[in-house]
Amino acid sequence: MMRLLTFFLCCWISSSVWAADRVVCVTRDRAEAPQGAVIASTLQKGIVLAGKYKQKGDDVTLLVAGGTYRLDKTLEMTARELGLTAGSLVVRPLDGAKVIFYGGVEIPAQYIEQAPASESRIRPEMRGKIVKVDLRKAGITSLGELRNSGFSRPAVPAWTEVFVNDQVQKLSRWPNDTMALMGEVVETGSIPRNGEMDNRGGTFRYFGDRPSQWKSGDPKWIAGYFAWGYADDMVRIAQIDTTDKTIKLDEAVMYGLISGADYNRWYVVNLLEEVDVPGEYYIDYPNMTLWLYPSEKIEKLSLSLLAEPMLALEGVKNVEVQHIDFECSRGMGVYMERTENVILRGCRFHNLGATAVCIGKGVKPYDQYAHTGETNIPVSRMIGNLAQYIYKNPVFDREAGRNNGIVDCVIEEVGAGGINMGGGNRITLEPGGNYVQNCRISRYNRVEKSYRPAIQLTGAGNRVSNCEIFDAPSSAILIQGNDHLVEYCDIHNVCNEIDDLGAVYYGRDQSEQGNKLMFNYVHDLSAKHRVTGFYHDDGACGMYVYGNILYKAGLQPVLLGGGSDNHYKNNIFIGTPYGLYVDNRLENWAKGTIDIIK
Known part of the structure; x- marks a missing residue:
């Protein structure tokens, strides 16, 4: 009996050591770190230290002291740092402090000067209101310059943007608020x-x-x-x-x-003559000079510089990142690939130039401006021409991993869509199990508009639940693939600028079956152009639509564009002339889309 008790005691001690909780703290003040924590001086060093314990099987907490952490390259959480399996890792602020990962640079006040009265391009009524910054003197050696942006263009990092007191300013334009x-x-x-x-x-x-x-x-x-x-x-x-x-x-x-x-x-x-309302700016790229009519008194003037993802998680499991702010960057916030059980919880993505979160590979930007390119090369840490390539290769495996979640997050003032999420296998219909839950996404098309939705689903078997999506010129959710579920979402005031598109959109591939829209509230969409609540485009088939409420949901709440086996049940349509519009486009001008399923 004694030998048996000794055996169990030894097993318990061994198990406790193997699964011990470890704490690593990123701080420069050792006094604020919890007792027994291992100290790291930088974020990347903290990740590496935590990874050493995680690879031994420990459950690790990486605490990050409050403050702003400027990033000039991607933070790496890959299999190299964290290992392939073993223990878990939670990354969160120390003592609930505010932690900001920052992809920009702040301009010292001494370099902000009044614009000269001799500058003839400044409108007379603007004299004395515009400031000027010589960016070279301020230490800026390179900028992300203006580039093509639009329909079928690749999704790539934005140009450098300007922020006053963390509020986005906008490129000078004419007309100011219309076209x-x-x-x-x-x-x-x-x-x-x-x-x-x-x-x-x-x-x-x-x-x-x-x-x-x-x-x-x-x-x-x-x-x-x-x-x-x-x-x-x-x-x-x-x-x-x-x-x-x-x-x-x-x-x-x-x-x-x-x-x-x-x-x-x-x-x-980007004309100096059109800097004429608060919050507008003009950048003279050859001379590296910023001209700005600030939206308010400048306490902090910053520029976005980082083009790479701020954080990359690749080939790792059982990681949770909590309550981190991702701000002021030209590129995306977080990139994931080949991950499992990785969760972003309670994070805020703000003032980014690209997509907030991307789960899965993209496609290298095409050399030519074409609808579907000839050189389709999968690439990590970039979306690129993914949207066009999926029409060329509908079963593209993005290696997005499984059971990854984005939970309780806020995404606002980003440049090119909120979340681009893959996962699952379209050939076997094995579900990805990736999900977006209880998130609020707004103002997500500042730089790129066409087909840069708040949430884009690809692959098979992924989910969007309990999200609020609003205030955007284009779509809220774009679905590509099979067996995705969108439920309990509040979608409103989207598609504010476009014509012939829907708040929730999918189509052109008749094999995209098994998707479900359930218990969503879609409302207050513009009826000025051909805006639709649910858009089944060019032969879209096999969707189950149950228990949704569509109130003032565009010109036509539902457009069924020639597809079959779309089941509508127990939906409510309010405040529109009719509920559903159905056509037979596959018998005429849209016959070509049948080639995709072939």
């Missing part, structure tokens, strides 16, 4: 969608005399909806003829130029 109507199309330009790859920019006429006031040098940038209302673009201007009142684009846009619809509109960005 100008396009006039007659003089030259369509080449149409990449039709295989025309010579990149000829089109020409259109404009109304009014505003361009005559622009003195800033080239290149000038123009953005807008140049053909169809779901396809925005931003390209350089080749020439403005103020006599003939024409604007010639320097580059092609996907569908060429078409005018005549109310959504065929344009605006220009």
Whole structure:
């Protein structure tokens, strides 16, 4: 009997040592660290130390002292640092303090000066209101410059943005809060969608005399909806003829130029002459100079610089990141790949230039502006041309891992969508089990608009639950794949700018079956253009739609675009002329989409 008790006691002691709780603390003040904690001086060193214990099988807590941690490269949580299996890791602030991972740089006050009165490009009424910063003197050696952005363009890091007291400022633009109507199309330009790859920019006429006031040098940038209302673009201007009142684009846009619809509109960005409302700025890239009309008194002036993901988790299991703020970066907040049971809980993603969270690989940006490229190369830590490639290869395995969650998070003021989430296998229908739960996502299209939703689902068997999504020019949720579930979500005031798109959208691949929309509340969508609550596009099939409420949900709450086996049951439609619109497009102009399932 004594030998048996001794045996059990030894086993208990061995088990306790093997599964001991370990604490690592990132701090420069040892006095604030818990007793017995191992101290690390930097975040990456803390991760490495915690990983050594985790690989031994310990359950580790990595405490991060309150403060702002500036990142000039990605924080790595990969199999190299944390191991493949063994114990668990929780990363959280020490004593509930505020912890910010920061991808930008603050400009010292001594480099912020009044703009000279001699600068002729500044409007007379703006004199004395605009400040100027010589960025080279402030220690900035390089910037993310303006680039093409729009429909079928790759999802890549944003240009450098400006923030005053952590409030985003916006590139100067005209018109300030709307867009100008396009006039007659003089030259369509080449149409990449039709295989025309010579990149000829089109020409259109404009109304009014505003361009005559622009003195800033080239290149000038123009953005807008140049053909169809779901396809925005931003390209350089080749020439403005103020006599003939024409604007010639320097580059092609996907569908060429078409005018005549109310959504065929344009605006220009980044002109010093148009810095005329609080919060606008202009960057002179050749001379590395910032001109800013601050939105409020400057206590803190910062620029986003980091283009890489702020945090990358790859090939790891059983990690939870809690209550960290990810702010002021050109790139994405968190990237995951080949992860399992990794959870982001209670985090805030704010003032990022790209997507807040990406789970799974993307596709290397195409060399040509094409709808589906010829060189489709999977790539880590980037979304790139994923949206186009999935139409070319609908069963692409993003290696997104399984059972990963984004829970109780806030995503706001980000540039190119909220969460891009893969997982699961479309051939075997093995579910990914990845999920987004109880998150609030708003203002998520500051830089890129077309097909950069709050949540994009790919693969098979992933879930979105209890989320609020609002205040965006384009879609809330984009579904690609099978057996996804969207439930108990409150979606409102999205699709504020586009035409012919839906708050929840999927389509063009008839094999995307088994998806469910259940108990969602979709409301207060614009009826100005062809906005839809649930959009089953180009033959979308096999969705189960149950128990949803659609109130003032666009021009048509539901559009069934030629597909079959879509089951609607116990849904309520309020405040619209009719509930569902059904057409037969697969028998006519949309026949080509059947090639995808073949």
